[in-house]
Amino acid sequence: MRLDTSRAPVSDTGTGTRGSTTTRFGRTQQAPGTIGAGRRRVRRWWRRNRRKMRRTWRRIRETVTPTGYFVAGIAALSAVLGAVFGWVEAWFVAVVFAVMLLIGLPFLLGSRAYLVRIAVDRTRVTAGGSVHLTVEIENAGARPALPATAELPIGEALREIAVPFIGPRGSADVPVEIPTASRGVIEVGPMTLARRDPLGLVRREITWRDRHLIHVHPRTALLPRGTSGLVRDLEGASSRRLTDSDLSFHAVRDYARGDALRHVHWKSTAKTGSLMVRQYEESQTARAAVLFDASRAEYASDEEFELGVSVAASLGLQAVREGRERFIASQWAPGRIRPSVDGLEELPSQTPTQLLDSWAELEAAEEAPPIERLARNLAESRRPLSVVAVVTGSVPTPTRLRRAGVSFSEDVRVIVLRCELLADPEARLVDAATFCTIGAVGDLPQLMMRGGLG
Template identity: 80%
Template sequence: MRQNTSRAPISDTGTATRGSTSTRFGDTQRSTGYLGAGRRRARRWWRRNRRRMRRTAETITPTGYFVLGAAILSLVLAATLGWIEAWFVAAVFGVLLLLGLPFLLGSRAYLIRIAVDRTRVTAGGRVRLGIEVENAGARPALPATAELPVGEALREIAIPFIGPHGETAIPVEIATTARGVIGVGPLKLARRDPLGLVRREITWRDRHLIHVHPRTVLLPPGSVGLVRDLEGASSRRLTDSDLSFHAVREYVHGDALRHVHWKSTAKTGTLMVRQYEESQTARAAILFDADRTSYSDDEEFELGVSAAASLGLLAVREGRERFIASQWAPGRIRPSIDGLEELPAQTPTQLLDAWAELEAAEEPLPIERLARHLAESRRPLSIVMLVTGSVPDPSRLRRAAAAFAEDVDVLVVRCERLADPAARLFDAGTMFTVGALDDLPQLMVRGGFA
């Protein structure tokens, strides 16, 4: 288990700061007179006690502040107007506040550590925690209830009776039903009165982040844009210097003499040079449509994330040059100008962590504009995969695919939950309709992408 050795609670006590004289341009400036000395004493008192005052203010709950305010108001009305009822209300509320103070007395010498068996899990799995509690005091610790934040939820942890210098381990299991990042901790031990007027908390700093990766499926090895040999796969782009010979042409001023084809020159009597087809390596781009309105519901959005993550893992495992982008990237505060946010994809773990943190874009661009921006970015691409939902109609998807050059293979993955899997060819590429994640490998084979 991965453990954090920070077992002591966060200290909320501070070191008192002594007063000192202030200097300016080398001259010592001292306040004179009784008023100046009083100000210095007040500042020193505030520096020494401001943390204590802040902790005292945090001890009273909102309900307690309401009771305290009502007591003070009743006391003022009773003193000014002589109302007996106001005296009674002030006395009752004051007694309630005083009765709550004994519940905050005493302390627990706990040393707590949270141990996590793993910090990365696939959606639908489980993470096991071990909360190790040690009583470092010489007196027994009575049972208590601690609060453990788990994502947006708050789990109550029952700490049993622990003898002097004893310890116990409390197992906790977390079900990861959805993709995302779950924060576990810090653990808090709260003491409060039965009416909830006052509250005292002790917090331990041990905290963990659990990345819940999206579900992925193993795809068959792809061949589109994939280099099968060391020389690369030839394209339809012509160049003057490469490895794949195409034809010969007449010499033009500025051509390198090392490309002169002497046999053709001898036959024609004209200086001829070689012309080549440009060889290209496997350069893949995966573009995910993070516009929430492109999907009918949240489950369909998660289906799109899983499909895009599966395609990204295939590119990483095959070692392709890749550009994996979305309309939102983890850590970005403002969107980029062209709307393309590249996700880190050096390793499978890094890529899956990025997909776990990905959220729907706040100011999304249409899929057609994203595709056009990717085509205009002048990245040397051999295959482009666009992943979107069921809301964009096929005409929009065809326009998005038509933005790329003719020598770029375009695959549009349209996620429509519970739909029948289908593969359809159109002028600019191929369109897959994916109703479940397990449909994607079959469509890759059927569409000739594997």
């Protein structure tokens, strides 16, 4: 016998309807398990999409400017006042401000398919010059791009660049000139392209990562080659230390056990009848040290500090160009977070470019040991030095400068250069050290040519 299942009765237990219960009066109620399943689905959806929601909300918050938030707040407050008190004026203000926000939204529309590249003609320049860069903007989209305003950070300043209308697959070059009046490091980029409405209520930004570092080197003076006192011959200048093997002959002495036979002086041996050997004066190459006082308190002004940097950079650059052994130090070095134990921070000087980059990055030290203590630490460091140039400002007294000069031994040539802006150049010998006063970086080669440092 065949049964007609389409007309089967519904069970009273509620198994015929999944997730619901049928009452005796024929009404259906939602089962408690269904509510929990719905909450679990909501939680799963929130876990999957919470990052997108937060990112979307962050974009909305970044799109509205502070002025836009003020207008939106006034519109909401006016709507509340109009609804509560029935003020027509409040409704009018709410409608007007809401329309202002809506009118600003179309200004955010447009193509985002920009390809931006910053081309710099050079990344190193001397203070007082300029750098020319070109912002190359290409529209990679198939739709035209409306004019916009780009913001390009240049150091601590923010330069606004007007981006013209660019057609589909078109490009535009925007030239920008950067003056480099003072020494330092200028960071160019990243560029931000902004679209905003005329009232400044809404704003949309796109940032590119292209950035460049421009090193502005200090002004330096070209010093005469082979200047007395600062540069010596490549084969070395004789010192007062005696040795058994070198270039500068000093005298002969009696043979001692262990002396090499090649140093026997046979003519003296024939005259005296006993073995005599040669004795030499130890020769040394020009191991120059430039000690720069980077303490801002030792200079009367920022211009005087820059003068000291130029003088020290000129001396160090001359030593690098002539291939001399050198030690260039200050109270602060680029990249150091904590000062060294003796306060001496060596600047990289493998090449002229590396040295000038270091001087461009150098900043004034606010808390640093005095220059006389640095000179004493340099003298006690046991570095083999033959010439030491100490560069400082006009604040240190002559007594302090003499203390810095007498810290070194007699076989070390000490030159103390006191930088005083617009002062007359002067050089004098005090306590076996040469003290010079420099008012401009151009005075340095003049003093050397006149023998002031010789």
